[in-house]
């Protein structure tokens with residue numbers, strides 16, 4: 001199942017820079033591992049913001065919930081999820 005996930009990062013201004021850098025580094029490693037597994041298909045920065053738009057390819061809602069809630073930045077993000085399905089006018093032969 002494909003989902004569009006939009007994440008907006010809102011770190012508290014009071015968070016020490018070292019702690020923020022550590023969480024971001026852990027987040028990066030986690031995100032890159034999921035990309036290598038093919039579960040996090042796309043990761044795009046929304047220009048001019050501290051938000052991303054991502055496409056996840058997971059088994060079901062429960063797997064999406066597990067992956068997203070384990071993001072190191074999860075406590076510091078606003079997240080919106082949209083389920084996706086094929087558009088009847090798409091010329092792609094698969095869902096890539």
Ligand SMILES: O=C(O)CC1=CCC(=O)O1
Pocket residue numbers: 007009027028029031050051052073
């Ligand atoms: O910077 C972001 O948009 C949050 C984030 C998601 C994966 C990652 O490495 O950073």
